[in-house]
Amino acid sequence: MITHLELLNTKALQIFSQGLQPLFRPICRNTARSDVMKLYGEEKTRMMHFLESIEGRIAITTDMWTANYQKKGYMTVTAHFNDDSWQLQSRLLRFIYVPCPHTTEKLTNVLMNSLLDWNIDKKLSTLTVDNCSTNNCMIDLMVDKLPFDSLILGRSLFHMRCAAHILNLIVRSGLDVFGHGIEKVRNSCRFWTATPKRHDTFQKNAKCENVSCKKNLVVDCKT
Template sequence: MVDNSSNPLLNQNDGEAVPNSTPDCPSKLRSHVWQHFSKANVNGVSKAICNYCKKQFASGTNSGTSHLSNHYERKHKKGSLRQQVLKNNFNKENPQLTSYTFDHDTAKKELASAIIMHDYPLSIVDHVGFKRYSLSLQSLFKVPCRNTIKGEIFKIYDYEKVKTLSLVESNQSRLAIMTNMWTSSNQKRGFMAITAHFIDDAWTLQSRILRFTYVPCPHTKEVLCDTLLDCLLDWNLDRKISYITVDKLHK
């Protein structure tokens, strides 16, 4: 009979010989879940840190790995794909080999940005050809519905509005406001575009579209003035205006 009690490489766990799991030997952590987590000592407490979101979990001798596996399965397995890819950032001269992580939320934001930048219709997400194209690029990406992508666009708008508000409030110069009326060719509906022009603190001309809004008929001067005033109050610009240029007002 062989006595293994003196062998430092073996521990007894329900009669099974397993390798020691020490901080000095992370490669000997036997569970597959440790491919996605790293062990660390945080304030004297052993922690498991997710390699993707950096969230910390208990990793003591009595903690097990079920909670780690559940976190990975629920948060990262279906939405993450890590691989080495050539990343050139649209610069063909200096491509770099880097780690790529697929993130579904980021993909949705980029799709919403593309729709805004190129004036694509929201119906593009319903096109079979677009769905097949997206699937060929990334099989994990689920093309969102119109309402979902519309929500992403409004999130981008809210984010950009906060940035512009901060820029305008901190800027020392006044603003020149310009309005234009526009009529859609297919529905014959009137819209007003309100644009602010100003010189920032670096003496650079800035132009920002504050609002592009539907204006119901009739387009009288009272209706147009109310629409413009509502925008100025919403952006808190009523006391920072130098002059206003408007279309010819209707009687």
């Protein structure tokens, strides 16, 4: 639903645009949505034909992502393959909302439907996922749904564990040893970057102590 503020902003944009060019006639949101979906359909058809023409296999990576402001879960499905020049290519196939609860069966169905929708279920090489029990169970269900003769080496190479996630777990485990001190640094950065006034005060204090540094305080990303 469009709010009053959004309506005012839209009207103001129309007035501003017509002031620059009186002949400008903005389109409605329904027309914009229709154009975007039409373009998406054309690009999807082109990409499907391209994937079908690939003689090699396609590796899939998938992950769940939760939007902080919506508290909703989304699944991404990305295809990786080598083109005719033997260059690694990656294409994001799906970014789809997955309603709660995120059970193994639901995640499996969403992923499987995505593969069937793109007609690549018989061209898979590997499936890379994070190291969690839900994904382990999802792999077992995926193997049962896929044709046995379509996977290489009797499906033994189908399940790939995300190396970046493994390294992340190792680093987090190591940081837990002195996590109390790290949390103090994080809290200090949050405090001094909360307002412009605090940031300026921090810069003045650093200058008084003859601390020379051109970088600003940044709160790190735990992931």
